[in-house]
Amino acid sequence: AQTVTQSQPEMSVQEAETVTLSCTYDTSESDYYLFWYKQPPSRQMILVIRQEAYKQQNATENRFSVNFQKAAKSFSLKISDSQLGDAAMYFCAYRSSSGSARQLTFGSGTQLTVLP
Amino acid sequence: GAGVSQSPSNKVTEKGKDVELRCDPISGHTALYWYRQSLGQGLEFLIYFQGNSAPDKSGLPSDRFSAERTGGSVSTLTIQRTQQEDSAVYLCASSRTLAGGKETQYFGPGTRLLVL
Incomplete structure (x- = not known):
């Protein structure tokens, strides 16, 4: 079974600064997808960024980018020019690309505080 | 059009009562998932519906939990x-x-x- 580990329960960053959230995972599969979701106090889980394991190039979405290290099974999220609206719980998630298992396996989350 | 909607937003019940939770997926989406987010267990997969196939119930924690998806659209978790x-x-x-x-x-x- 796959597991996802987020070792930072809480992080804080000064507005306009850069912060990196860590995620590691364990799998025996070679092809899979990785995601970062954001959950603000409204509870709505919002997709931030996704990465296909077969792609070597790191995914980027505006101020959000990932550092995907397949051999190390590491998938960190970098938020540049942090904004107050970035404050939320961030979840790293894994999904297999093979077979019928389409559900997400989530890490325990990192609560990000953005300081003005 | 609209995103995924769920009702009710909040539900308070007494221990021993039955509850029904409703989910309206995005129009045209063939797959539907239920997850549970609790303080002690984090985010857990419960059940997955794919089109007209038999659902993947592997995440349901006990036989007190069940779910239906009618007409390939709306789902109810009981x-x-x-x-x-x-x-x-x-x-x-x-x-x-x-x-x-x-x-x-x-x-x-x-x-x-919330179960009292």
């Missing part, structure tokens, strides 16, 4: 004889079904269940 440990946020997600698992899951705002 918890019978609720227990205090059932208190959690129940999240629904939907997605298209794409080859190679390329789809992205979109989440609803969740139902917060």
Whole structure:
């Protein structure tokens, strides 16, 4: 079974600064997808960024980018020019690309505080 | 059009009562997922519906939990004889079904269940 580990329960960053959230995972599969979701106090889980394991190039979405290290099974999220609206719980998630298992396996989350 | 919607937003019930939680997926999405988010267990997969196929019930924690998806659209999660440990946020997600698992899951705002 796959597991996802987020070792930072809480992080804080000064507005306009850069912060990196860590995620590691364990799998025996070679092809899979990785995601970062954001959950603000409204509870709505919002997709931030996704990465296909077969792609070597790191995914980027505006101020959000990932550092995907397949051999190390590491998938960190970098938020540049942090904004107050970035404050939320961030979840790293894994999904297999093979077979019928389409559900997400989530890490325990990192609560990000953005300081003005 | 609209995103995934869930009702009710909040539900308070007494121990031993049955509850029904509803999820309306994004129109055209063939896959529907239920997850549970609790303080002690984090985010857990419960059940997955794919088109007209038999659902993947591997995440249901006990036989008190069941779910239906009528007409390939709306889904209802039913918890019978609720227990205090059932208190959690129940999240629904939907997605298209794409080859190679390329789809992205979109989440609803969740139902917060409190069992007294």
